[in-house]
Amino acid sequence: MDISAALxxxxxxxxxxxxxxxxxxxxxxxxxxxxxxxxLRKRGLASAAxxxxxxxSQGLIGSYIHMGGKIGVLVEVNCESDFVAxxxxxxxxxxxxxxxxxxxxxxxxxxxxxxxxxxxxxRDIYHAQFASSGKPEEVVKKIVEGKLDSYYEQVVLxxxxxxxxxxxxxxxxIADATAKMGENITVSRFARFKVxxx
Amino acid sequence: MDISAALxxxxxxxxxxxxxxxxxxxxxxxxxxxxxxxxLRKRGLASAAxxxxxxxSQGLIGSYIHMGGKIGVLVEVNCESDFVAxxxxxxxxxxxxxxxxxxxxxxxxxxxxxxxxxxxxxRDIYHAQFASSGKPEEVVKKIVEGKLDSYYEQVVLxxxxxxxxxxxxxxxxIADATAKMGENITVSRFARFKVxxx
Numbered sequence: 001m002d003i004s005a006a007l008x009x010x011x012x013x014x015x016x017x018x019x020x021x022x023x024x025x026x027x028x029x030x031x032x033x034x035x036x037x038x039x040l041r042k043r044g045l046a047s048a049a050x051x052x053x054x055x056x057s058q059g060l061i062g063s064y065i066h067m068g069g070k071i072g073v074l075v076e077v078n079c080e081s082d083f084v085a086x087x088x089x090x091x092x093x094x095x096x097x098x099x100x101x102x103x104x105x106x107x108x109x110x111x112x113x114x115x116x117x118x119x120x121x122x123r124d125i126y127h128a129q130f131a132s133s134g135k136p137e138e139v140v141k142k143i144v145e146g147k148l149d150s151y152y153e154q155v156v157l158x159x160x161x162x163x164x165x166x167x168x169x170x171x172x173x174i175a176d177a178t179a180k181m182g183e184n185i186t187v188s189r190f191a192r193f194k195v196x197x198x
Numbered sequence: 199m200d201i202s203a204a205l206x207x208x209x210x211x212x213x214x215x216x217x218x219x220x221x222x223x224x225x226x227x228x229x230x231x232x233x234x235x236x237x238l239r240k241r242g243l244a245s246a247a248x249x250x251x252x253x254x255s256q257g258l259i260g261s262y263i264h265m266g267g268k269i270g271v272l273v274e275v276n277c278e279s280d281f282v283a284x285x286x287x288x289x290x291x292x293x294x295x296x297x298x299x300x301x302x303x304x305x306x307x308x309x310x311x312x313x314x315x316x317x318x319x320x321r322d323i324y325h326a327q328f329a330s331s332g333k334p335e336e337v338v339k340k341i342v343e344g345k346l347d348s349y350y351e352q353v354v355l356x357x358x359x360x361x362x363x364x365x366x367x368x369x370x371x372i373a374d375a376t377a378k379m380g381e382n383i384t385v386s387r388f389a390r391f392k393v394x395x396x
Contacts, residue, residue, distance in 0.1 A: 031257075038319075038323065041323045042323050042326035042327060043327075044327050045226050053260055057393070057394045058393065058394065059393045059394065060267035060268075060393065061263060061267050061268065061269060061391045061392070061393060062263070062267065062270070062271030063261035063262075063270055063272060064261075065259060065260070065261055066261045068284075069258035069259050069260065069289070069292075070258075070259065071259060072259030072260070072261055072272050072274075073272070073392055074261060074270050074271070074389050076270075076274035076391045076393065078393070078394070079372070082298075085267070085393075086266075091267070094267075121236075125236065125239045128240035129240060129241075129242050141326075156211045189391065191272050191389035191391075193272055193274045193387065193389075194259070195255070195256065195257045195258065195259060195274065195276070195283075196256065196257065196276070
């Protein structure tokens with residue numbers, strides 16, 4: 001197997017092991033970097049401390065503490081260049097999104113993060129609500145899917161209405177910022193803690 | 199089944215539904231509050247928005263943003279009374295722990311959060327490192343368990359050495375604060391984001 005110099009360099013950066021050891025481990029692992037790290041660790045050539053963290057993009061981590069420390073939010077907003085990440089405009093956007101999360105309490109960042117079981121449970125509940133309505137099954141199905149849209153609006157950050165302007169969804173707020181700053185902007189993750197709430 | 203008034207009240211608080219509806223739903227669900235919530239929702243008597251969040255304790259959510267927004271930490275530290283939570287001393291402890299997490303990058307709060315697969319993988323790696331050492335198997339096993347202790351010191355917050363004083367573990371820092379403030383203090387959870395690291 002042909003192991004690229006770039007892959008060897010990446011493994012060296014991650015493990016701190018020598019060039020030949022990294023190349024040998026990658027060859028043995030058929031180019032699988034995670035497997036190569038494990039091999040190097042078994043040989044005592046790499047420590048557990050270093051991580052294979054991929055830095056894919058620029059951006060900012062923002063936080064917002066509400067109600068004197070009873071609610072807190074941490075959010076990562078990404079852009080394409082460190083130049084944009086350092087602007088006041090970008091920092092202001094991150095702050096707005098953190099404040100929104102504190103107030104609106106989303107559960108997921110994007111729709112694809114909603115677990116299938118949660119969707120099934122919602123569908124089941126909406127279906128039960130309309131099953132005895134006497135409406136034809138295909139109509140009930142349409143109502144259920146419509147209700148799912150409002151479920152997304154409740155729990156998915158980008159589908160939520162912005163707390164400062166209910167006419168604008170968070171996805172639109174981000175699209176506007178993307179247009180203004182000329183770079184692709186995304187919210188990749190957030191955490192929201194409320195004291196005593198597990 | 200006998201449904202207590204306290205349980206009915208709890209369901210009312212969570213769902214906003216009426217007393218009789220809540221009592222009926224709880225009876226039907228044999229006292230299971232989650233099942234009763236689902237029943238009420240199917241009947242259109244409770245909305246999805248309200249959550250069954252249990253507020254078990256007092257405390258503070260603290261945050262710390264490092265390197266101009268490249269690293270961020272959110273942490274929940276709990277105590278027993280809101281009185282203690284509002285003291286400067288408690289706020290200072292929360293800040294110290296948040297700063298420690300930013301610098302020391304723990305992966306888990308307590309040992310029991312480390313997944314069994316992660317432990318097995320570590321054991322496997324350490325075992326491979328010493329298997330060819332010629333030492334008897336029981337000695338190798340002891341070495342492996344010793345190595346696991348240092349793995350815990352790397353990845354478990356309460357086992358880590360405090361960044362400001364390597365002679366003190368975070369568990370000791372918390373124990374000292376507990377003694378000083380006269381209340382049980384625990385770190386219940388944290389999040390640490392680094393830009394671009396998934």
